[in-house]
Amino acid sequence: MRAFVQSVGKGAFDSVQYAGGTFTLFLRTLFWIAVPPFRARHVFEQMVKTGVDSFAISTLTSFFIGVVIAFQSAYQMMKVNADIYIPSLVSISMTREIGPILTALVVAGRVGASIAAELGSMKVTEQIDALETLAANPVKYLVAPRFIALFTMLPLLTIYADFVGMVGGYLVGVYKLGLTHSIYMKMTFEPLVLKDIFTGLFKTLVFASIICVISCFEGMRVEGGAEGVGNATTKAVVTSFILIIVSDAIFTIVFYFL
Amino acid sequence: MIEVKKVSKSFNNRLVLNEIDLTVEKGETLVIIGRSGCGKSVLLKHMIGILRPDKGDLFIDGISMASLSGKQMNQLRMRFGMLFQFAALFDSMTVGENVGFALIEHTSLSHRAISERVEESLELVGLKGIQDLKPAELSGGMKKRVALARAICMRPEFLLYDEPTTGLDPIMADAINDLINELHDKLKVTSVAVTHDMVSAYKIATRIAMMYQGRIIKIGTPDEIRNTQDPVVRQFITGSASGPITDIQFKSLEQIGGDRSS
Numbered sequence: 001m002r003a004f005v006q007s008v009g010k011g012a013f014d015s016v017q018y019a020g021g022t023f024t025l026f027l028r029t030l031f032w033i034a035v036p037p038f039r040a041r042h043v044f045e046q047m048v049k050t051g052v053d054s055f056a057i058s059t060l061t062s063f064f065i066g067v068v069i070a071f072q073s074a075y076q077m078m079k080v081n082a083d084i085y086i087p088s089l090v091s092i093s094m095t096r097e098i099g100p101i102l103t104a105l106v107v108a109g110r111v112g113a114s115i116a117a118e119l120g121s122m123k124v125t126e127q128i129d130a131l132e133t134l135a136a137n138p139v140k141y142l143v144a145p146r147f148i149a150l151f152t153m154l155p156l157l158t159i160y161a162d163f164v165g166m167v168g169g170y171l172v173g174v175y176k177l178g179l180t181h182s183i184y185m186k187m188t189f190e191p192l193v194l195k196d197i198f199t200g201l202f203k204t205l206v207f208a209s210i211i212c213v214i215s216c217f218e219g220m221r222v223e224g225g226a227e228g229v230g231n232a233t234t235k236a237v238v239t240s241f242i243l244i245i246v247s248d249a250i251f252t253i254v255f256y257f258l
Numbered sequence: 259m260i261e262v263k264k265v266s267k268s269f270n271n272r273l274v275l276n277e278i279d280l281t282v283e284k285g286e287t288l289v290i291i292g293r294s295g296c297g298k299s300v301l302l303k304h305m306i307g308i309l310r311p312d313k314g315d316l317f318i319d320g321i322s323m324a325s326l327s328g329k330q331m332n333q334l335r336m337r338f339g340m341l342f343q344f345a346a347l348f349d350s351m352t353v354g355e356n357v358g359f360a361l362i363e364h365t366s367l368s369h370r371a372i373s374e375r376v377e378e379s380l381e382l383v384g385l386k387g388i389q390d391l392k393p394a395e396l397s398g399g400m401k402k403r404v405a406l407a408r409a410i411c412m413r414p415e416f417l418l419y420d421e422p423t424t425g426l427d428p429i430m431a432d433a434i435n436d437l438i439n440e441l442h443d444k445l446k447v448t449s450v451a452v453t454h455d456m457v458s459a460y461k462i463a464t465r466i467a468m469m470y471q472g473r474i475i476k477i478g479t480p481d482e483i484r485n486t487q488d489p490v491v492r493q494f495i496t497g498s499a500s501g502p503i504t505d506i507q508f509k510s511l512e513q514i515g516g517d518r519s520s
Binding site: 122125126127129130131132133134135136137 | 303306307308328332333335336338339340342343344346347348349359360363364408
């Protein structure tokens with residue numbers, strides 16, 4: 001019993017410590033972003049790595065999810081002769097939910113893992129210490145450019161994913177389910193309001209912060225060589241996934257009542 | 259001058275530095291020797307402010323490091339250069355970008371002036387015309403030289419060497435020792451090196467300090483250390499497997515074994 005209480009207590013203490021560490025890193029990142037000089041070249045490099053290089057995988061996943069949503073909804077809608085609402089279902093679910101969360105999960109897996117592994121390798125080979133000896137702040141130099149890049153590229157990727165998902169739905173609706181082009185377009189955009197797009201994009205900003213802060217935090221506290229780097233990478237991806245899904249659920253509930 | 263006053267540091271309840279007192283005189287090369295894991299590198303990292311002591315303070319030319327703000331600490335660090343054990347070159351950058359890193363970050367020098375200084379620094383360590391190579395394309399010895407070029411590029415007053423000859427073949431190790439002596443004479447720097455390579459220690463040191471169990475137990479000129487009768491120092495410098503250092507280890511291992519069996 002005592003051991004159980006001790007283990008729960010230690011778990012709670014570790015969680016609070018982890019939350020404190022990541023939140024402190026988040027605040028330090030915001031502080032160092034505001035401190036000049038602005039490293040445009042570093043930010044641009046990270047934008048290419050996080051955003052441009054993620055376009056292919058984002059296209060693939062969003063397109064097929066659009067196709068799946070259209071087919072899955074057709075399965076139900078056609079039973080009640082409501083197949084005309086399939087385009088609306090695809091567009092609203094892509095912009096409000098699926099686009100943001102799917103893109104965030106893809107980026108967390110691809111970019112978050114890469115950030116944790118890169119920073120982790122830098123930590124174990126003393127490159128982060130070397131930065132400090134050269135009077136360069138590691139948060140300013142390593143975290144801030146990645147944060148700005150993710151903060152700008154994840155919303156752009158999400159808009160693109162929303163669009164590609166709708167294209168997937170369109171192909172199913174028009175070429176398989178027999179809806180006309182004009183009906184499909186009308187039913188896609190008519191029920192779509194700006195709030196749907198903005199709530200989706202707002203969430204991506206939170207997801208971008210989660211991916212960057214968790215991955216950098218895990219990378220920068222690596223200990224123990226290659227094994228440590230591997231563990232940090234796994235932990236960065238798993239923690240980002242959990243936090244993205246939990247925060248998405250919270251936002252969905254909050255936006256439902258707004 | 260670097261003064262270490264009553265500095266203590268623990269990691270996970272293990273005392274690594276135990277109220278260390280040490281003074282590095284201006285212009286000398288102090289070599290800190292001791293077994294692997296005895297806290298030599300930890301002490302070196304305190305000198306450049308990467309680690310902060312749990313207790314005690316360090317003074318650089320009389321300036322207390324504990325009282326410095328982040329900005330002041332960075333200004334102080336620019337007076338230092340440090341060579342890491344495994345070079346710690348930034349592998350995403352070229353050799354030129356590595357060597358000129360501090361100049362690019364902290365000065366408003368023109369691109370041309372930085373290139374000239376980078377070339378000059380590389381020449382000082384005997385490497386020329388490799389600015390465009392990536393660290394992955396270099397041998398171990400070349401990496402150490404490039405790291406040394408990066409450390410001296412800002413023309414520091416203090417140079418810290420963490421295991422400068424570890425992982426190098428004896429010829430390259432000797433070449434690095436010569437280079438350390440050459441840089442010391444040319445740049446008139448105050449140097450601190452940590453090593454367990456006694457050949458290197460005798461060759462580059464003005465004074466040698468021996469670290470054991472978190473403390474400095476002996477300090478003196480290379481000749482004084484070579485001729486000391488202190489059994490702990492003697493065992494270390496002669497590289498003997500039997501002696502007071504290993505006796506203590508065996509005793510603690512036996513004690514752990516005894517505790518487990520009872």
